[in-house]
Amino acid sequence: MRIIFTILFCAGFIGNSACSQQHIDFNVRFSELYATYDFMMKISDNYPDNELKTIFxxxxYNTASNxxxxxxxxxxxxxxxxxxxxxxxxMKTGLMSRDILERNLVLSDSVPAFLNRSIGILPANDLMIFAQLLQQFIPVYRSLILLPYKDKFALQQQSLQAYADKGILADFLTLxxxxxxxxxxxxxxxxxxxxPAMEADHLGARAFLNIAVCEPxxxxxxxxxxxxxxxxxxxxIVYDNQSLEVKQNIKGWFAATNSPNRQYALLLLNEVLATALGNAYVMDSLNGTIKEDDWYANKYITAMAKEIYPVLKTYIxxxxxxxxxxxxKYVAIYDRQFPNWTKELDHLMTYRYVITDDQQDLNYINKTYRYYSYKRSGVPFSIAEADRVRQEPVTKxxxxxxxHKEILAALRQQYTVLQKHAFNYKKEFIHVSILEDQTRLMIINRHASSTATLMNNWFPGKVLP
Known part of the structure; x- marks a missing residue:
């Protein structure tokens, strides 16, 4: 199923001085290949419980072979x-092979077409296995999800097409x-x-490259x-594709505020702007009002988006x-209204790089802090990777x-802020430092206790002292 509609806008907004009739295509489509891939991820053992997993x-089809x-x-x-x-x-999303594969799934009408687009992205044998598994589960997805709901989904797409034909997306993209x-x-x-999403209250979405995946x-x-x-x-997508000059300007403007919160405020910016524009301004324009549930389902993003929204409307x-x-103005709002956010682990862990020797540690962090905008990890522990992490302006x-003794000694050499501390490597502890880039560095030194136990004991309520 594929639905295409075209929007027109003033080319002056994309770098030309004259307003001329150029267009951008918005291709609204359903991709059985991508939907099957997404289905496989959500029914796998490592994915949280959900309606698709229950149905499977x-x-x-819940066989030993599958x-x-x-x-x-x-x-x-x-x-x-x-x-x-x-x-x-x-400030610029690094490209992942998974992103390219997912884009090729969206754009391909068959497994052979996907293979042709994707050759060279993975080693040939791995790509072949990926395609074979996809082919194995297409009839499963088709039978359990697509065919039982095809009438509702077709009606939904027809309604979306009718709504799209009103042409209002042109204005929203232009602004x-x-x-x-x-x-x-x-x-x-x-x-x-x-x-289609099976959960009645689910309206999920994600963006990568020039793809927006929406799950109503x-x-x-x-x-x-x-x-x-x-x-x-x-x-x-628009934020990610700002020019190098614009990105460098934004980074410099945040640095010039000299706010102790400037880095976490910057990390929050992408979601705040997308929420204030996409969820608030769009809904306000369409309905004349913004309901509480129109905002984002994250307290930090919602609170900041609400505060900056009047300023944003003026700019628009x-x-x-x-x-x-x-x-x-954005940083001043963060400093004045939310000065304690940089003590809240739910906020700090939204942007994290975790290095550990134990996969269970990583499982705990990922389960406890499910929401993230930036997440990297390294297993097993590598001193070289710990050194590379210094360049990442996120929670470390x-x-x-x-x-313990060797790793702590190496970290003290890599991070100047640690050199004034004398750590007893034989004892369990958690140490938190503020680095020069204003991000937090956390060292969890554990022996008999689990990471969960130490975190609960050191930070009741998931708040730093």
Missing amino acids: EQSA REGLRHFEQLPIDYAYAFPQFPKT GLAFYNTKWDPAVPFEICVQ PVGLKDHKSFFSVAMHEIYH RDKQPIDEAFIR VFIISRN
């Missing part, structure tokens, strides 16, 4: 990465490009991949909410791009469960 486990296929799928090495080192850290000061080549379409419930009737979520994801009204004055967590 209670079906005739369970073995899922285990093989989980273990398949498909994650390779490269960064854009010229950009400020965390986003103007505010973010982002250029976009009209030859590159935005791909909105829609797939099969019976969704509120298409305004759907498009606000879609625009939220598109604004993430005046067609003014993001500038130093906007950033200064080192969990030491062996070679």
Whole structure:
């Protein structure tokens, strides 16, 4: 199923001085290949319980062969990465092989077409296994999810098409490009991949490259909410594609505030702007009001988006791009309204790099702090990787469960702030430092206790002292 609609906008907002009729295609589609891949991830053992997993486990497809296929799928090495080192850290999303594979799934109509697009992204044998597993589970997804709900889903897509034909996305994209000061080549379409979600209260979405994946419930009737979520994801893409100059300016404007909270405020910016624009401004424009549940389901993002929203509306009204004055107001709001956020682990762990020798430590962190905007990890513990982490302006967590003396000594050499502390490597402790980039460094030195026990004892209520 594929639905395509076109929007027109003033080319002046993408770097030309004259307003001419150029267009960007928004391709609204359902991809059975991507939906099957997503289905496989969500019914695998390592994924939290959900409705899809329940449907699969209670079906005739819950066979030894399919369970073995899922285990093989989980273990398949498909994650390779490269960064854009010229950009400020965390402000430009590094490209993952998984992103390219997922994009190819969205754009391909068959497994052979996907293979043809994806050759060379993975080693040939791994790509072949990936394709074989995908082929194995297509009839499972088709039988359990797609066919039983095809009528509702078709009706939903028809309604979405009718809503899209009103043409309002043109205005929302234009104002986003103007505010973010982002250029976009009209030859590159935005791909909105829609797939049904089984949970009635679920309206999930994610963005990567030029793809926005949106998961409305099969019976969704509120298409305004759907498009606000879609625009939220598109604004993430617009933010990510700001030029190097714009990114460097934003980084410099945050640094110039000299706020002790400036780095975590910067890390929060992407989601705050996407929420204020996509969830609030879009819904306000469509409904004339913003309901409480129109905002983001995260207290930090919602609170900051609500506070900056009046400032943002002024910039949109005046067609003014993001500038130093906007950033200064944004940081001032963070400092004045939310000075204790940098003591709350739910906030600090949203942007984290965890290194440990024990996979169970990582499982605990991921389970306890499920929401994240930036998440990296290293298992087993590597001194070389611990040194590389210094360049990442995010929360750094080192969990030491062996070679305590040697690792602590190495960390003290790598991080100047630790050299004034005399650690007793024989004792269990948690130490937190504030680094020069204003991020937190956490050392968890454990022997007999689990990481969970130490964290609960040291930080009751998940708050730093």
